[in-house]
Amino acid sequence: MRNIAAAVLVLVMVFYAGRHAMHLEQQAEIARIEAERAVEVAKAADQLHKDKLDAQQKINQLRADVASGAQRLSIRASCSASTTGGNTEARAELDPKTADDLIAITADGDQAIIELNSCIDLYNKFTK
Numbered sequence: 001m002r003n004i005a006a007a008v009l010v011l012v013m014v015f016y017a018g019r020h021a022m023h024l025e026q027q028a029e030i031a032r033i034e035a036e037r038a039v040e041v042a043k044a045a046d047q048l049h050k051d052k053l054d055a056q057q058k059i060n061q062l063r064a065d066v067a068s069g070a071q072r073l074s075i076r077a078s079c080s081a082s083t084t085g086g087n088t089e090a091r092a093e094l095d096p097k098t099a100d101d102l103i104a105i106t107a108d109g110d111q112a113i114i115e116l117n118s119c120i121d122l123y124n125k126f127t128k
Contacts, residue, residue, distance in 0.1 A: 040125055048118040055114055059107040066099050073099040 063070035078091040094102065 031111070037126065041122065044118055044122045044125075048115065052111060055107070055110050059103060059110070061102060063103055064105065067096065072100065103115050 038063065066073060073094045074091040075094065077090050079090045
């Protein structure tokens with residue numbers, strides 16, 4: 001009877017030792033995956049920062065061009081007066097304040113799109 005109890009005890013100990021080893025292997029794999037993901041997140045954050053800086057530089061250049069008159073922003077306008085050739089479409093130039101406000105709105109939209117695309121890219125990397 002003692003031999004049977006000892007054998008059962010040994011089997012239980014071997015079983016739990018195996019489970020413990022498996023648990024340690026799983027923890028090591030989890031740590032490896034988390035480290036890989038942390039590297040991917042850091043790369044994505046760096047790319048997001050670079051993309052946002054590039055977009056801001058383009059916006060700043062556009063604002064400078066509009067302020068200097070090198071770039072003009074206009075909208076289509078309909079003219080009720082008769083023009084030669086029957087074309088009633090004309091352009092109306094935006095005043096500087098309105099142009100700057102419009103640039104600010106588009107800059108906010110660009111920043112949001114850049115951030116969303118970064119999130120989508122990161123999501124796609126992690127779901128593959």
